[in-house]
Amino acid sequence: MIGLGYVGLPLAMSIARAGFTVVGFDIDPSKITAVEAGESYIEAVPSEVLQAETSAGRFTATCDFSRLAECDVIAICVPTPLTRHRDPDLSFVERTCSKIAETLRPGQLVVLESTTWPGTTNEVMKPILEAKGLRSGTDFFLGFSPEREDPGNRDFSTSTIPKVVAGDGPDASALMEAFYSAVVKTVVPVSTTATAEAVKLTENIFRAVNIALVNELKLVYDAMGIDVWEVIDAAKTKPFGYMPFYPGPGLGGHCIPIDPFYLTWKSREFDRPTRFIELAGEINTAMPHYVVDKVAEALDRHAGKALSRSRVLVMGLAYKKNVPDIRESPSLRLMELLVERGADVAYHDPYVSEVPRTREYADLMGRRSVALDEETVAGFDIVLISTDHDDVDYAAIAAWAPLIVDTRNVFARHNIAAGNIFKA
Template identity: 65%
Template sequence: MEGRQMRLKEAIETGAARVGVIGLGYVGLPLAVAAARGGFPVTGFDVDPSKIEKIEAGRSYIDAVPDAALVESGVTATRDFTRLSDCQVIVICVPTPLDEHRAPDLSYVESTAETIARHIRPGTLVVLESTTYPGTTEEVLAPILATSGLIPGDELFIAFSPEREDPGNTAFNTRSIPKIVAGASPEAGALAEAFYGRVVDKVVRVSGTRVAEAVKITENIFRSVNIALVNELKLVYDAMGIDIWEVIDGAATKPFGYMPFYPGPGLGGHCIPIDPFYLSWKARGFDVPTRFIELAGEINTQMPHHVIDRLRAVVDRDSGRGLNGAEILLVGVAYKKNVGDMRESPAMRLMQLLDEAGAKVAFIDPHVPVIPPMREYGQYEDRAATDPATLAPGRFAAVLIATDHDAIDYAALTGLDCPIVDTRNAMARRNLPLDRVTKV
């Protein structure tokens, strides 16, 4: 083992290596706290001054990280990226969205890599955690880091380890979720394995970064395709007068060969609506079609339109009017239950479609008091939720349940004297009256 690798490995194994985490969102902040609990001194980096201020004040903005855990961790935060030179392990946790043509937008990764290259010192491990297509670490990240003048595998060690965060999941956390790791070189792979071995309970090392990148893409494609399948089945069974939710509950009793997936108003979150298209884009360069992936994307993208069509029919049947001028109560705007995460939330697409139809939209969400800044739907930024205590019978033409938070008083919705369109089977699961409920 060469000198720099040996010294870095020793610093990692003893917990002396300072860890820098770039991007303090839903992935980066939990990782920073987990690394600190693993015994490392941790500095977090972000361009958002509000995040820095909150962390320095001991206030967490991520549900998975309680204030007490943040304070106890000792994680510090800064916008001063020159301090990357103090770090011997640097982990990149920045967004990888799609552009308007559904092509990968790696601008955050690229700009972050350029910043690291300006400040990195010899004997540093750099790990990319952002989800991306196979080949990104070798083809995009490594060449940019090489502009530092450091020699990969000798002075600079590059690895990939995909994040597996699941906001709102109380059964698993950053430490308990097995971690896939791979290095761009055997030396980097060994160092990444040693680092994450102190941070998480189980490390699974694979042969190379392309494999590790493909692992994460495969996980999300699996979910995307199966959600699309059950969304399509929902349309088919609805036409036949069959309750898809009862079908799924029945099928889920089989103890082998079946895994339940559930329909909804569209896909949300930071992974499933985006990541499959990364592989589709990459596959086109090899002249390989990705029909399942693209069809799943089409089906899931169309679900908000289906929901609004059904809502329009329900309102017309109940009051003899369409959506134009009708006031609709949208229940839940986060992308999944029991979190305030708004990334790619289908509820925002529903809100946009309702606006385009001329409806007036109010929303309630115990986890989202105010709609935050988003890459899309900027027109809704700072729109405040309605106080549930002010809801009155006769005000709304319909209620549309988009996100089934546990903290919502669903029984109170039945007292609003209007039809309820339920995309999450929330009313039936709570054994509430269904005489004015339409499952969609």
């Protein structure tokens, strides 16, 4: 298992619990140290589960990539981010494949789990792995199976989420189906690796476009004096032909803000425009600006104070509730925009004690979560609800805060009504 992050570690545990011996590889020594100490750094993997698999000898972790030769199946779970120009960055995949090629031996099955554009497995991975003479489908086998992790989801785990699988050729396809059938409850074979790659993109593009739609509807209905949340609640009572999606302060996580642009990039090769995808990206990217404008408006109208002279408390740093995951979190962008407009900004998050090092928000690094008590909250001019964690006393916040801007409809959901609460 190459890459022991949010995807790799849960998958490694599922494979180990299925009875396989798993070696985890990562370039981050701190992850190896944590595994050796039996301390999980991923919420989906309780420390006791990690300890059980390591003590049973079914899971070990290492930075020594020469040990790849020991493995019969090599699963790649490394990041596939975007560049600053929204082009795919496959450097992690390419470097990983080069490492695998150094020790690749006949009979090994190499699987990519990372989300990418259709064709990556055959067009990028395959040439790198074949560079030293071994051939896919004859000497080694190549496959793709998209990860479907959903941090914080209590209803589904790695082993219960249906697994889409595909191989480069019939033998690789058979091996993919046999291996993953031993690990997860349901395997969904598809005809080609490009099809499997397209499946994952389709899932996340569907969500991105629909979230953009309700975000745009929120802007329109707000101008009309209509509560979009009430509209959605009423619309979802229709038992057919409608699926509810909900607006927010922007998109976050490792999938939805990034994956659609992998297809947008690839589509240029075929001279096919992706107008829906690009428009959805524009709408979702603009949401933090709309929210900050609503904060400024609330301060001006109800406190007679400029944003540049105000103290703002952002509630929630994680990109979704009840998880410590801040990847692509809109809260970071909101904090950055508020600081740019002169506000004094702090945050509270019960899951994220400190802003870690990030690629794009270096100026926020090191800020620590403030206490959530009456004196602290009352000391801010306005509270911005960006992430609606469940274990927060929203009634207390309503009582303590001078003003509140709620981007998640959390107070209405908790039946808390007050004159200081405004939706955005």
